[in-house]
Amino acid sequence: MVSDSVISALQAASKLEPGNADLHLHLADLLLQAGRASEALFEARQVLLTQPDRLEALRFAAWAAEEAGDTEAAARYHRINDALTGVIQGAAPRTVPPVQTVLAEPEPTDELQAGDSRWDLQTPRVTLADVAGMTEVKRRLDLALLSPLRNPELLKMYGATLGGGLLLYGPPGCGKTFIARAVAGELNARFLAVGLPDVLDMYMGQSERNLSEVFALARRNAPCVLFFDEIDALGRRRSQMRHSAANVVGQLLAELDGAKASNEGVFVLAATNSPWDVDPALRRPGRFDRTLLVLPPDAAARLSLLQTLTHARPHEGLDLSALVGQTGGYSGADLTHLVSSATELAMEEAIRTGQVRPIRQADFVRALRDVKPSTAPWFESARNVAQFANQDGTYDELLGYFKGQNPKDRDR
Known part of the structure; x- marks a missing residue:
């Protein structure tokens, strides 16, 4: 200070x-x-x-x-x-269908046909139905974004508008990017994921131009879900930055506000492990003014993920329900690591004996001794924020989670 x-x-x-x-x-x-x-x-x-x-x-x-x-x-x-x-804003967006037609399949555009060598513009085929479990996350997504889009007449009746972005936060490895991709699939929209290396550049003004370019691309290909991963690194509090790096935050604010071009049909989502490090200006109304807590997969999601990960591997006698009960608090990445570790144990024996054998429950028992949930440090930091830095109620959902859960069983 x-x-x-x-x-x-x-x-x-x-x-x-x-x-x-x-x-x-x-x-x-x-x-x-x-x-x-x-x-x-x-x-x-x-x-x-x-x-x-x-x-x-x-x-x-x-x-x-x-x-x-x-x-x-x-x-x-x-x-x-x-x-x-010399920061030049992107070209004016093409005409975007009214909100009631956003759920229709996007028309092909010249930009898509020509391709873009720099940005990975996708049309996801996954939807929220492919996200196992996480009932509360889906409910909040439906309430905050999907239902208003599907019911434009209701929005008009209540005099409401659908603006601003949605900030997904929670411990690392819990599927925030997959959820954002599934949202794009629900909307039949393009999906454009942007990370820190895609934006920041060593040359003066280039980072701002990169941001302008990615928003222009999203507008040209609306409806589009524009997803910023690790927004805390890109949009960190400017008081913690110096000069050109902090200027990127200002450019991001201008783009989110649609100061020079309309963002109609562009749905901006972002993910962060540390929402408390995001610049407060990014959290104001019309920007990332809604937050959604994405916790480690619940029991149903863990079972589905374990089934998927073990399906194509030789195995016998696996009690996945027992594994689900032993992996509360494990992120999706942790579960992937757990299955890989158990597979390595079976492979090690196969190499030693020269005979292929399936993965067994005993391999998982051994793997569990070494593979622990990586989310524990995040929960410790988040607990302090929820208890002592929640004056405005931003982290009420997180605080409610801590109050209602056994630390050893983080299923929702």
Whole structure:
């Protein structure tokens, strides 16, 4: 945490040297880190009075205005910064069918026919029916996104609109990406997954252009589910970032707001293991304003996954129900590791004896001694957040989970 005494000393120094732009900008940086956005905006503006094209000042002014809730001013500063750095927004989106026809199969487009060598644009064939168990997750998805899309008349009747994005959070390896892909399948929409390496670039302004490009591609191919994995890395709190990296957050905010192009028909989902590290501006209404907790697979999901993983492997006498009872809290990735470990034990004996033998329950018993649930550290961190940093109720669902569950059995 930035010391108030340091800030006070720098403020006194800036009054003595009002023309020292570097001092004002350093002070703006510290004020942002301290959560004093209005004061940070004042310092940035002091620089812009004499150096209106100072990029660093424009970025600090945009971030500070955003944190202070002045979205119009933030958008103006972003536009000026974009013009000076050459960040070009994507082409206007093609005409998108009204919401009641979004569930129809998308028409082929020139972009799809020509292909795109950089982005992996897919049309998933999986749906939520392929997601075993996780009844509560499906219910929340249906309530927050799918039912409103299927009932546009009901939306109109209640004067409601379907805007903003959905943030999936929970421990790693629990199927957040698969769920996002299944949502695209439910909507008969394209699916475009974007990770940190797809966006961040070492050259100035290129990261922002990458973001603009991916949103433009999603708009051209609407209906499209645009999925950002590890959004906490891409959209980390700007007070924890420096300069160009933090500017990417501003660009992401502008794209989510549809400041220069409509996002109609583009459904933005994101996943994170650490929602508490996501920039607060990304959680405001119209952005990722809805959250969905994705926990380790419940008993039904574990049984289905174990059946799938063992189906094509030689096995005999497996009691999968017993394994389900022993793997509460295991993520999907943990279960995959467990089956691989049991398979390796059978293979090891086959190599030693020269005779192939099936995987047996004893192999799983041995594998369970070494393969433990990887979700435990996440739950420890999440418990602290749910108990001590939930003043606004963001993590009520997580807190309810902790209050109602035995730590050794995390089935829902």
